[in-house]
Amino acid sequence: MFDIQEIRSQFPILQEKVNGKDLVYLDNAATSQKPKMVLDAINNYYEHYNANVHRGIHTLSQVATEMMEDARKKVQRFINAKHDYEVLFTKGTTEGINLVAYAMTDLIKKDDEIIISYLEHHSNIVPWQMLCQRTGAKLRVIPMNEDGTLQIDVLDEWLSEKTKLVSVNQVSNALGIVNPIDEIIRKVRAKSNAFIFIDGAQAAPHFEIDVQTMDCDFFAFSGHKMYGPTGTGILYGKASVLEQLNPFHGGGEMIDHCTFEKTTYAGLPFRFEAGTPNIAGNIAIGTAVDFMEKVGRSNIAAHEHALLEYAQRKLLEIEGLKVYGEKANRAGVVSFNLSGIGIASDVGMILDKLGIAVRTGHHCTQPIMEYFGVAGTVRASFAVYNTFEEIDILTEGVKKAQKMLA
Ligand SMILES: *Cc1c(COP(=O)(O)O)cnc(C)c1O
Numbered sequence: 001m002f003d004i005q006e007i008r009s010q011f012p013i014l015q016e017k018v019n020g021k022d023l024v025y026l027d028n029a030a031t032s033q034k035p036k037m038v039l040d041a042i043n044n045y046y047e048h049y050n051a052n053v054h055r056g057i058h059t060l061s062q063v064a065t066e067m068m069e070d071a072r073k074k075v076q077r078f079i080n081a082k083h084d085y086e087v088l089f090t091k092g093t094t095e096g097i098n099l100v101a102y103a104m105t106d107l108i109k110k111d112d113e114i115i116i117s118y119l120e121h122h123s124n125i126v127p128w129q130m131l132c133q134r135t136g137a138k139l140r141v142i143p144m145n146e147d148g149t150l151q152i153d154v155l156d157e158w159l160s161e162k163t164k165l166v167s168v169n170q171v172s173n174a175l176g177i178v179n180p181i182d183e184i185i186r187k188v189r190a191k192s193n194a195f196i197f198i199d200g201a202q203a204a205p206h207f208e209i210d211v212q213t214m215d216c217d218f219f220a221f222s223g224h225k226m227y228g229p230t231g232t233g234i235l236y237g238k239a240s241v242l243e244q245l246n247p248f249h250g251g252g253e254m255i256d257h258c259t260f261e262k263t264t265y266a267g268l269p270f271r272f273e274a275g276t277p278n279i280a281g282n283i284a285i286g287t288a289v290d291f292m293e294k295v296g297r298s299n300i301a302a303h304e305h306a307l308l309e310y311a312q313r314k315l316l317e318i319e320g321l322k323v324y325g326e327k328a329n330r331a332g333v334v335s336f337n338l339s340g341i342g343i344a345s346d347v348g349m350i351l352d353k354l355g356i357a358v359r360t361g362h363h364c365t366q367p368i369m370e371y372f373g374v375a376g377t378v379r380a381s382f383a384v385y386n387t388f389e390e391i392d393i394l395t396e397g398v399k400k401a402q403k404m405l406a
Helices: 004-009 036-049 059-079 093-103 126-135 154-158 181-191 279-295 297-316 344-353 366-372 388-405
Strands: 087-090 113-117 138-142 163-169 195-199 218-222 233-237 255-258 263-265 321-323 333-338 359-361 377-381
Touching: 036 059, 036 279, 059 087, 059 233, 059 279, 087 093, 093 126, 093 195, 093 218, 093 233, 113 126, 113 154, 126 138, 138 154, 154 181, 163 181, 181 195, 279 297, 297 321, 297 333, 297 388, 333 388, 344 359, 344 377, 344 388
Parallel strands: 113 138, 113 163, 163 195, 195 218
Antiparallel strands: 087 233, 218 233, 255 263, 321 333, 333 377, 359 377
């Protein structure tokens, strides 16, 4: 049974007033709220078994290690990875992408090619640009159509033995577009030996993820966008591929044997997890997975899809309102502007006064904004605890903003 009020009651922050109004939180693509069980998991660690992991023989260290490794196994099942050591803890999607971009450096030669898409978040652009600068490789960008879809047919022409990596997001954070990653991956496998990196930051909160069926080499996402704490994330890497990479950070935890002359590295996953990790946060990612599984991932997807359709229908009733990627297959996001109102943040400020949290601006995707010739958009993004009444409040708020700014 999907009981929205019961779900909402698990999120303490949803009781908050903002500017004297009930909070309507529609900025979930930036970060989601956290249920009580996730907050409790963090507190529990600090109150009852705070100790460093992996090196102590004392009881608390063993409990902490067991809890963190248990969370790794939960994430393994959550994305259907073949092995738990293919699941690396990071501090977010950004770190996962940077880790691979840096660790791949020695595998890239001048004139090799890296392919990304027009729809990427800055964090799936800049690390690859930096890799190209270090190595002399070339960055190619899959173009976008006016409707927000990608021109993936260019891959048939572009893919070759020079292609070393293709990195695309499964769902765009700016527009909510769901990219045809199965088709992209099929094309890449058919015509190259390139690594395939999927930025799953906006997919993991909404869909079932199966990295084996998907057949990607890497899949990165952020714990904080799926009901977990900030400063947490996951990088999945196929073992046979991770084994080809150099370490990213050097330090404690990642060595096998260390002398001043030469250091040998630990095996997976520890080779890529130097230093003391975010133990509480990593444990709490496992709890966020528990939360999502308890609600049911298909329930989450169905509810959010209904919210998206309802929001789009209500918002489009407003004259002069344009939804970007209106007709495309989307998840979790409605990104829009009002005609004649050039500054999206003006709308956002009025909504904020009404207790409605949306994001305005370029959403870390300036190329997309430039494509549409706008400085930014207003973005409402959904999570499982949002309601149809909240969409009504949003719609009324947008109408009010339109009147005030006319
Ligand atoms: C949020 C986001 C990122 C970056 O995630 P961080 O948690 O900030 O590291 C990357 N890609 C997409 C699609 C995102 O939505």
